[in-house]
Amino acid sequence: MAFIPHTSDDIARMLEVIGARSIEDLFDEIPAELRAGTLNVPSALSEMEIGRLMTERAAIDGRPLNFIGAGAYEHHIPAPVWAIATRGEFYSAYTPYQAEASQGTLQLIYEYQSMMCALTGMEVSNASLYDGASALAEACLMAVRSNRSSTSRRILIPRAVNPTYTQVAQAIAGNQDINFVPVDFDRSAGRTLLEALKPHAGQDFTALVVQQPNFFGSLEEVDALTDWAHENKIMLIAVVNPTSLALLKPPGQWGAVVAGAQGADIVCGEGQALGVPLASGGPYFGFMATRMQYVRQMPGRIVGRTVDLEGRPGFSLTLQAREQHIRRSKATSNICTNQGLMVTAATIYMSLLGPRGLEAVAQASMQRTADLIAALTQVAGVKRAFTAAHFHEAVLLLDRPPAAVLAALSRRGILGGLDLSERYPELGHAVLVCATETKLAVDIESYAAALADVMSASRAAA
Amino acid sequence: MTELNMREPLIFELSKPGRGAGTQFPPPVAGAAQVPANLRRKTPAQLPEVSELQAVRHYTRLSQMNFSIDTHFYPLGSCTMKYNPKACNSYAMLPEFLGRHPLGPEPQGFMACMYELQEMLQEITGMPAVSLTPMAGAQGEFAGVAMIRAYHRARNDAARTEIIVPQAAHGTNPATATMCGFIVKEIPCDANGDVEIEALKAAVSPATAGIMLTNPSTLGVFERKIVQIARIVHDAGGLLYYDGANLNAILGKVRPGDMGFDVIHMNLHKTFSTPHGGGGPGSGAVGVSARLKPFLPLPIVGKDGARYRWLTERDLPQSIGRLSGFMGNAGVNLRAYIYMRLLGREGMVRVAEFAALNANYLMKRLQALGFEAAYPERRASHEFIITLKQENKAYHVSAMDVAKRLLDYGFHAPTTYFPLLVPECLLIEPTETEAKEDLDRFCDAMASIREEMRHDAEKLKLAPHTMPVRRLDDVRAAKQLDLMWKGLTA
Numbered sequence: 001m002a003f004i005p006h007t008s009d010d011i012a013r014m015l016e017v018i019g020a021r022s023i024e025d026l027f028d029e030i031p032a033e034l035r036a037g038t039l040n041v042p043s044a045l046s047e048m049e050i051g052r053l054m055t056e057r058a059a060i061d062g063r064p065l066n067f068i069g070a071g072a073y074e075h076h077i078p079a080p081v082w083a084i085a086t087r088g089e090f091y092s093a094y095t096p097y098q099a100e101a102s103q104g105t106l107q108l109i110y111e112y113q114s115m116m117c118a119l120t121g122m123e124v125s126n127a128s129l130y131d132g133a134s135a136l137a138e139a140c141l142m143a144v145r146s147n148r149s150s151t152s153r154r155i156l157i158p159r160a161v162n163p164t165y166t167q168v169a170q171a172i173a174g175n176q177d178i179n180f181v182p183v184d185f186d187r188s189a190g191r192t193l194l195e196a197l198k199p200h201a202g203q204d205f206t207a208l209v210v211q212q213p214n215f216f217g218s219l220e221e222v223d224a225l226t227d228w229a230h231e232n233k234i235m236l237i238a239v240v241n242p243t244s245l246a247l248l249k250p251p252g253q254w255g256a257v258v259a260g261a262q263g264a265d266i267v268c269g270e271g272q273a274l275g276v277p278l279a280s281g282g283p284y285f286g287f288m289a290t291r292m293q294y295v296r297q298m299p300g301r302i303v304g305r306t307v308d309l310e311g312r313p314g315f316s317l318t319l320q321a322r323e324q325h326i327r328r329s330k331a332t333s334n335i336c337t338n339q340g341l342m343v344t345a346a347t348i349y350m351s352l353l354g355p356r357g358l359e360a361v362a363q364a365s366m367q368r369t370a371d372l373i374a375a376l377t378q379v380a381g382v383k384r385a386f387t388a389a390h391f392h393e394a395v396l397l398l399d400r401p402p403a404a405v406l407a408a409l410s411r412r413g414i415l416g417g418l419d420l421s422e423r424y425p426e427l428g429h430a431v432l433v434c435a436t437e438t439k440l441a442v443d444i445e446s447y448a449a450a451l452a453d454v455m456s457a458s459r460a461a462a
Numbered sequence: 463m464t465e466l467n468m469r470e471p472l473i474f475e476l477s478k479p480g481r482g483a484g485t486q487f488p489p490p491v492a493g494a495a496q497v498p499a500n501l502r503r504k505t506p507a508q509l510p511e512v513s514e515l516q517a518v519r520h521y522t523r524l525s526q527m528n529f530s531i532d533t534h535f536y537p538l539g540s541c542t543m544k545y546n547p548k549a550c551n552s553y554a555m556l557p558e559f560l561g562r563h564p565l566g567p568e569p570q571g572f573m574a575c576m577y578e579l580q581e582m583l584q585e586i587t588g589m590p591a592v593s594l595t596p597m598a599g600a601q602g603e604f605a606g607v608a609m610i611r612a613y614h615r616a617r618n619d620a621a622r623t624e625i626i627v628p629q630a631a632h633g634t635n636p637a638t639a640t641m642c643g644f645i646v647k648e649i650p651c652d653a654n655g656d657v658e659i660e661a662l663k664a665a666v667s668p669a670t671a672g673i674m675l676t677n678p679s680t681l682g683v684f685e686r687k688i689v690q691i692a693r694i695v696h697d698a699g700g701l702l703y704y705d706g707a708n709l710n711a712i713l714g715k716v717r718p719g720d721m722g723f724d725v726i727h728m729n730l731h732k733t734f735s736t737p738h739g740g741g742g743p744g745s746g747a748v749g750v751s752a753r754l755k756p757f758l759p760l761p762i763v764g765k766d767g768a769r770y771r772w773l774t775e776r777d778l779p780q781s782i783g784r785l786s787g788f789m790g791n792a793g794v795n796l797r798a799y800i801y802m803r804l805l806g807r808e809g810m811v812r813v814a815e816f817a818a819l820n821a822n823y824l825m826k827r828l829q830a831l832g833f834e835a836a837y838p839e840r841r842a843s844h845e846f847i848i849t850l851k852q853e854n855k856a857y858h859v860s861a862m863d864v865a866k867r868l869l870d871y872g873f874h875a876p877t878t879y880f881p882l883l884v885p886e887c888l889l890i891e892p893t894e895t896e897a898k899e900d901l902d903r904f905c906d907a908m909a910s911i912r913e914e915m916r917h918d919a920e921k922l923k924l925a926p927h928t929m930p931v932r933r934l935d936d937v938r939a940a941k942q943l944d945l946m947w948k949g950l951t952a
Contacts, residue, residue, distance in 0.1 A: 002809040003545050004816050005897035014823040014898060017830075026818040027715050029684045029841050034716045041582045044806025047549045054800065058558035060571030068563045071787050078486040080518050082555070088532025089525035092546050095741035096528075097538075097877075099936075100929040101869045104527035105740040111473050114946040118508040124945050127741070130597040133787035141641075164787055171759070171783030175608055175642045219501050246507060247497050253504075270787060280572055280796075281564030281788025282597065283743030295943070301741065306939035309924065312469075314931035318939040324600070325880070329636035329646040334600045336634060341739025344521075351473050351517040352483040355506040363495075364488040370495040389498050407567075415566045437488035 002044060065443055066415045067372070069393045069434025070215070071132060071162055072281065073243065073273045075361060076438055077345075078352045081275045085345040095301070095337065099316035100308075105340065106315035109303040112347040119245040120238075120267045121252025122289035127301035128338040132239070132270025133165045135286025136209065137172035138299045138333060139237045139268045142290075143207035144178060145297045145332065146265070149233040152204035153178045158192040160185040160214035161239060163423050181205070187426075190218040190386025190395060197228055205232070210264075211239040212248065216432065217369070217393025218386055219248075226255030226264065238264035242287070243273045243365065244391050246358040266290045275349025276342050285339035285346065296322060299333035364437035365392035368444065372435040375448040381455050385430055392436060395420065398429040400458060406431070408454040414447055469930065470523045473510045474947045483514035508949075527930045528740070529874045535900050537824075539845045539877035539889025540632070540680060542710045542732035547804060550736065550797040559796060564788035572796070573770035577763045579799040580747075586810065587709075587726050588719025589749030593758040595790035599707065602727025602746025603638040603674075608782045609725055609750065609757040610672045610701050611642050616757075616780060622671035622699070628657050630681050630881045632707060635674045644671060651883070655681040655837050657691060666698035676705040677721065678712065678843035680881045681836065682821075682889065692722030701725065701754075709733040710893070711818065711844035714811035724751045733813075734798035745794040756780040761789050816894035817844035820901060824892050827905045832912060836884045845891035847884050848876075854886045857915040859922045861886040864911055866933060867925035871907035 006014075011023070020026060027035075045053070066074050085091070089104065096102030096109075109127045116125035129135040140155050155173075157166050157180045170180055181200070186193045191214060208229040212220050222238075229236040238251035251264035272284035290298055296319065304318035324331040353361065369392045376382050381399035398405060402419040409416040417433035424430060435444065512520070529536065536543035562569055580592040596602035607625065614622045625639035626647045636646040649661040657675075673695050677685040685691070695702055704718040704726035710733045718726045730736050730745040738744075750758060760781050764773040772789070775781060805813065821842040828848060829835050836847035850861050865875030865888065877889040892901055914921050926933065 001812055002805050003547065003895050004809075004812055005895065006816060006819070010898040011819065014819055017826050018819075018822045019826070020822070023815045023819055026815075026822055026841055029686055030712070030716050031686065031689060034689070034720050036588075036715060036717050036720065039714050039807050039810060040585050041807045041810065042803065044809050045803050047547075047804065050549060050800055050803050051553060053803070054553035054556060054575075057571035057574055058556040060574075061558045061562055061569040063558055063561055064566065066561075066563050066566065068565050070565055072564055074561070074563070076486070076488065078483065078514075080514060080521075084518065084521045084525065086551060086555075087522070087525045089528040089530045090740055091551070091737045092531035092543075093528045093740045094536070094538060094541055094543060094738040098529070098865065098869060098875050099934050100866065100926045100931055101529040101534075101874060102527075102740075103930045104524035107470065107472070107527070108521070108524050108740075110945075111947070114472075114474065115509055117946045124943075130601060130743075130791075131787050134597065134601070134785060162787070164784060167784045168786065171608070171785060172604070172641075174783075175611065177643065219498065221501075223500065245503070247503055249501055249503050250507070277560040277793075278563050279560050280562050280569065280792035281790070282786065283745075283791040283794050284787070285743075292943075295945075302945060304939040305944040306935045306942075308932035308934050310932050312931060314934045316934045316936055316939050318936070318943070318945075321940070324633040324637035326633070327637070328633045329640045331633065331637040331640075334604060334634045334637035334641050335598075336600050337598050337742035337744050339739075339743045340741035341737065341743060344740060347473075348517060348521050351510050351512055351520070352486045352514060353509070354477075354482050354511040355509045356482055356511070357487045358509065359506065360487045360490065364491045366497070367491040367493040367495040370493060371491075389501075391497075410567050415563060418565050437491075 064413045064415050067433050067435060067447060068415050068418050070418045070432055071270055072278050073436055074278055074438050075273055075436050077275050077277060080352060081345050081348045084348055085341060090344050091341060096317060103315060106303050108344060108347050110305060110315050112343050113303060115347065115350045116287050116289055119242055119250065120289045121250030121263060122267050123292040124295050125287065125289040126298055127303055128343045129286035129288055129300050130339060131282060131284045131286045133168035134172060135268040135288050136165045136239055137169040139266045139288060140169050140173045140178060140207065142266055142297050142299060143235045143237060146294045147206050147235045150204050150206040152206060154181055154205050156181050156183050156200060156205050156208040158183040158185060160192050160216060161209055161211040162215040189388045190216045191220050191388045194224050194228060201232055205234045207235040207237050209237045209239060213241060213244060213391040216386060216395045217390040218388035219391060222254045230255065230258055235265040238267045240267060240269045241273060242269060242271055243362050246362040271346050274346035276345055283339055283342055285342035297332060299335050301338045361437050368435035368437060368439045369394060372433060372444050375444050376451060379448060379452045379455055385427060393432060393434040396431045396433055398431060400429060402429050402431045405454055405458065409450055412450050414450055470520065472947055473512060473520055474949055476512050476516050476520060477510035479511060481511045481513055483517065534872060534874050535896060535904060536874040537876050537890050537892050538874060539891040540707055542891060542893055544735050544893035545895040546735050546737045547801060550800040553800050554793055554796040568771055570770055573763050575796060575799045577765055577770055579795055580763060582802050583728060583747055583749060587749045588717030589726060590752050591755040591758060592747055592749045593762045594747045594795050595759045595761060595785055596727065596746035596748055597786050597791045598742065598744035599727060599729040599746045600634045600638065601785055602748050603634055604641055605748045605759045605782060605785060606703050606725040606727050607638050607642040609754050610703065612757040612782050613754055614671055621668055624669045625671055626665050626673040629883055630679050631674060631676065632680060632705060635705060655679060655683040655840060656685055656687055659687060659690060662691060662694055666694060666700060670698045670700035672701040672703055674703040674705060676707050678708045682843050682846040683837050683840040684843055688721045708843060711814055713814040715814045725754055730794060730798040735801045736794045736797040743791045743794050745791045757782050759783060759785050813894050820892040820894060820896055821845055824890060824901050828908060831905065831909050836887060845889060848888045848890060849884050850886040853915055857919045859915050859919050861888055863922040863925060867911050867922045868907060869926040870928045873904055873907055
């Protein structure tokens, strides 16, 4: 029997102890009229059979050459990362409620929190949230709890922020009557200009969201945006890519020093780039960091270092008074879990790469994207959409609708980018492309050659 | 020597400038791409610099400080810590699945698995439609309650501002109701663990949006008046929300849809054995009755002829929206799919049967050893509660002391102090994958601990004695916050 160890002798002896005649007796408190009939689900497969089925299904999906980013990034994942993360002691453990029997997970999370503080330049990190998009939703709710000078529950959210993140924030935080006010981006630069914010100056807003790099891959002028927010008593929520932080100014250092404080108030983002595979969109992990003054408003698990009976250092979950299992309806969030396993992977990843390795990944990704843009804009009918400096993504404009072009590329085994024409119709035939360190010169050449072919074939057919 | 062996420095303490796992670094790429000076990082991020072996050894050693299902009996009540089959992980980690970008063309192989998973979950729960997108149980709860809210609003019934929650409920239930903008009304349970019907009748009104229930409840017993409860809430115009935390207890025996529930979330990481991973990722699929179908969160896998496609806002314009950047914890869902196919129709029913057999056996044996069951007149579901209030009075030992001492005997502790309304409680869930011998060993440990209570209570109060650390000072942890390695700020 699948995963059931009981022999018929075991069953008989156990029923005898219970004082029941049959296993069926154990369900005699369920009203008879509610009892289910036979389930209409397939019969059991052996491991060999499921192995064949899954291998066949995986083969259908193949392994295309991928140039899509848009919030999920293909990076090299060192072999030790998942070899260790899938050890049963990490993989099959639960939330470290029994701290003394969970020191491995707890110490690892403490190290993770320290690494995320190092990357973001913030004072405290939680143990992770579900993913980047839901982390932004939680950051918005946290800002409403934290910003004592605002009562409006209105949050400025640039259109250059990943539109799915905005949708998710709306779906989650909208239930608490939080309103999201869009801020337009500059059509030629591809970033959020201070001019677009100025009409909102002097009004009551709870927070301004700034994504760096933004959804288009463009680099925002984060110092000016941060200072504007703080001058207007608006909290700044930074949404950042952790790989980029090896090169970019950490959010904790954005803007001017005012009364001894500097930078973003809440930092969040998608952690997937740190050693987590693309895997159809999850599981990933969201990260969140803030200043110490807001730590009690931060959602999610937090690990602290303390001492045991003998005064030796050890680790445990702390500040649990914020959480649902203690505060119930008054908790900071309903969240229980973090994404422990993904954090395990990310911590091992960051340890293996270190500051120099992560910087090399970021630099190589940026350079490969620059090379990709240079190669693709050589193709007739392809140009760059924006002038702003970019990190490892950029928007291209085609002279025809992207859908057919991308479909033709896909038939050649190339995922050529994300069609933006539905998300941003005003941009025209826009495609968001990405290259990371995993894309070599030969890959970029293949893409450029395929694109030239597809574009000219499409032109000839027209 | 023991102490030395058990302790492991922080990874930062192993770091030396200039060291690194060089083979993991990408080769340099020639070119002039550069971040503008005003946006550039000034000093390197202070991540550790260690060799590959140092990192491997460090994290392997940390792993060895954990209890886990693979290494220990882990009867953590309400968490369903059953065996996570290795095949589920191996086949979910095939390179094609791992390498697939979520925004690429609709992957027919992967989506076939997800579509079939949706169908199996519909059948098991008796709900006509399922969305796999919520990323954890709490997010599934959120989706469920948000759908209840959207349903009432769509009917212009905005006066429904209250959610009823029994006192025994998981903390997430009231927290979720608050997140969705509802007022929480708590109602008591009676001495036998059933909801107090009179209190429910008094609580419902035209302001009732719905009720959140776990069945079997967190008290480890089946809610016998469920049909009556459903009628009372439905008659008042409210909807019934099923918290699937305890679905393992009734798999194939009774379906939430047949009990009258309108919406359910399932913890795929409990009932369908995806890994708990040290606290996540989970997956909290939601199922709904026909009237809530238009409000399901997106995306959902649909099928046109032989082709699978993502259903979007165009298909479900009244959807409560998107809850994740892509499609939820896809890889977790894939593991649940594999697990369900391995169990099949035959295996699913056995899950509930043997979970119940193990729980009832363990409860009777512990009672025979002198422990007090909180609901001795009732059948255990897949879990049960022991209350140590007598022992607490007689020997001044607490449930926490017993929990910590169990670690020394090589068992993960049961859930302690939950549900809150049973004093000094242990919530024990053995799951169906434990052998009788392991349950018997657990009973032997509990018998020894009982002896120790009488003769050497200090041993319990100072437990654990054999873990990498002794009992930790949680008060200090919360008062003298040390949340990151301070070497970083230097």
